[in-house]
Amino acid sequence: MAGGGETGLIETYRGAVYPWHCDHMGHMNVMWYVGKFDEGTWNLIAGLGLTASWLRDNKRGMAAVDQRIAYQRELRAGETVVVRSGVLEVKPKVLRFAHRMFNAETGEPAAVTQLIGAFIDTDARRALPLPPEIAEKARARVVTMDLPWA
Numbered sequence: 001m002a003g004g005g006e007t008g009l010i011e012t013y014r015g016a017v018y019p020w021h022c023d024h025m026g027h028m029n030v031m032w033y034v035g036k037f038d039e040g041t042w043n044l045i046a047g048l049g050l051t052a053s054w055l056r057d058n059k060r061g062m063a064a065v066d067q068r069i070a071y072q073r074e075l076r077a078g079e080t081v082v083v084r085s086g087v088l089e090v091k092p093k094v095l096r097f098a099h100r101m102f103n104a105e106t107g108e109p110a111a112v113t114q115l116i117g118a119f120i121d122t123d124a125r126r127a128l129p130l131p132p133e134i135a136e137k138a139r140a141r142v143v144t145m146d147l148p149w150a
Contacts, residue, residue, distance in 0.1 A: 008143040009084035010047070012040035012099065019077040027074040033101065034069070037113045040083040040099045045117075048087075048137045059122050062095075066116040070148045073103065073110045080104035086143030090135055093127040094118050098145050114147055 089096040
């Protein structure tokens with residue numbers, strides 16, 4: 001895989017850069033990197049069993065508590081992007097995971113982000129232990145990534 005050599009990452013988002021995603025310099029604006037990474041997040045956690053319906057039905061959620069982003073190459077209107085993701089660490093109440101965004105045509109890395117999310121009770125607004133079956137699925141998705149914040 002270009003830009004990191006990680007194995008075990010799964011594709012969690014695929015899309016395009018539209019002209020309205022670009023700033024006055026002609027590059028995709030940082031808010032859109034965050035948005036595309038966010039879509040990857042929802043696909044990643046849904047794959048662990050934390051689907052929107054499951055979260056709603058069980059009054060549970062995920063709350064972002066930390067996010068770091070490194071921008072590596074500009075993306076421009078018309079380019080296609082792919083996000084590949086993996087779980088980095090599973091703690092009793094927390095998942096640490098990362099996404100790497102690539103230019104889908106060239107394979108060049110465009111950005112990488114690391115997030116820490118807490119599993120929460122949406123009524124009580126407090127962290128809870130991950131359900132055992134979710135934690136087990138997350139541990140099966142643990143990967144090693146070369147991140148700039150080591």
